Amino acid sequence: MARGGEPRRALAHDGELGAAVARAQEGDEAAFAVAYRLVQPGLLGYLRGLVGNDAEDVASDAWLEIARDLGRFSGDGAGFRGWTATIARHRALDHLRRQRVRPRSSVLEQDVLELPDPSSTHERALESISTEQALRLVRGLPRDQAEAVLLRVVVGLDGPAAARVLGKRPGAVRTAAYRGLKRLADQLGAAGVTDDGPGTLGEST
16 A cells, blocks of 8 residues: 555556456457456455455455456456446445445545545555555445545545446545545554554555
């Protein structure tokens, strides 16, 4: 989750991802494997934040659907990441419904336009802790904040793409991400977390 970490690597590989997806749509299985390798770490981190230890199973279900419907996708690498995140979110929500887990209600649905970029000070507060710690903290956030943080920071989506996944306005998602990151930074500050943690939120474990 550090600057230059998972989200930026994902964005840097979007050209390669788009090319791989195009070849995969023509039946190239090796290209589909490349697309999987580029997308899976962020997707799995997002799902861990939603369903915890069941993330691998939900991801498997999502990839079955992704493979089945690949021919219907139209877009570039960044669009593919958003599309796969949408599918994964639907499978995660289905999983939670089957478990009869009530999602937390959203605590913020209005746009707040004059906010600082959420990927600055507060995001750096999570650099020092492990993936497991970070995901545990994120899962303690109100649901809208948790999903906004995961999509923006772990999956690496921009504001409009994250908003499309969540079916919300970009301003509402930006606000939720800012509030979530600020709350996490406050929690880490109160806990006295140091800079010697082993990993980042965006990394796979």
